[in-house]
Amino acid sequence: MASSHSALLLGDSAAFTAALRTLVNNPRFSDVTFLVGGEQQEVFAHRCLLSCRCEAFHAMLNQPRETQAPLLLSHVQPEVFLAVIEYLYTNCVTLNNAIALEVLTSSIEYGLNDLRKLCVEFIKDSLTVEQACEALQAAVAYGQMDLQMHCLAFIENCTREVVHTCGFLELSELAMQTILQSDCLAIDEVELIHVVQEWAHVGSAVLGSPVRDVAKGVVSELRLALLSPSELTTLEKENKKDQMIPIEILAEAWKMHALWKGRGTRSCLCHRRHGTLPREHHRHLVPQHK
Incomplete structure (x- = not known):
């Protein structure tokens, strides 16, 4: 059969x-x-x-x-x-x-x-410069880690262009934190502080909240110790207008400068990013960013 x-x-x-x-x-x-x-x-x-x-x-x-x-x-x-x-x-x-x-x-x-x-x-x-932040925002909101890492790498390579897009100004607090935690941003800290300040002012206008409240969750990711003493002094004067940066964070930056010979500078907030411009005191900061 x-x-x-x-x-x-x-x-x-x-x-x-x-x-x-x-x-x-x-x-x-x-x-x-x-x-x-x-x-x-x-x-x-x-x-x-x-x-x-x-x-x-x-x-x-x-x-x-x-x-x-x-x-x-x-x-x-x-x-x-x-x-x-x-x-x-x-x-x-x-x-x-x-x-x-x-x-x-x-x-x-x-x-x-x-x-x-x-x-x-x-x-x-x-992915384009104009859409990078919007894509990162979606990736963060919906837990798409693969897309999030890709967008972050793109932003790290084109930081100075991306931070001047509308999408950057519309980022959520969590997405902004994701960016600011990166060591690989191709931008100097002074410019980064200024664009974060612009982001906070836009959020303040939209939400009707004080700038300091909008920025409260992200300012701790700014690496103020990378600024020179003269730049920190200028920042303190500018900060009196909107009080975006709490006094204790500014004080911590000054403390790191004062303790550069000790272990007090072993903080992630002393890590230089890829785009950080050199300052004289950076030779004392550890660990070095490579």
Whole structure:
């Protein structure tokens, strides 16, 4: 008796994908409609496909078939939602710099891990000075460590350009801390202090809070001991205007200068960054940054 034989044979996947692509936002045979964005743009879809491809949509659509009322999604832009729909139908996604970060956000919201990976790779490959901080912000907010490290490395290489972008001024406190903790920033500490001060003033205007309160969580990451005594004196005078830097932090910087011969200077706040300009007292700071 002949033994049975079976095999899974693959057809033309490109043709299959192309056929499914014709159903994207196609009202023909559509059984669910989304009203997307502030203008409530109609997007047509098919329940069975969305449900089997995404647990979040399965839960959203798990209601009687006779319920035909459109589903309102005002928090997402139409082009972003259509990119998600394209991925669900075709397992491919068309991205550009204008929507990639928002598609990443949606992929995390809907639990689409493969789409998340595609977004992360696209963002990493197309990162620009203007978008570096926005991408870092998203990475920090959503715990995307791979993207966070890539963005931080980019910012370290282009620090002086990045700190003058709008994205830098819009960073959260946690994202700003992430940047300031780096030894590899290509910027001198005096300039870094000034751009952090600008960031704090913007935050103060937006939040209606004093500059010192906005900056409270990040000023401790500034390395004031790297400044020369004359620069510290100037900073103290400037600081009287907005009191961004607490007196005790300034006092600690002076203490490090006074104790340069002792172990009091063995602090991470004495580590020179890649962009730190040399000062005479730096030869006494340990350990040296290489």
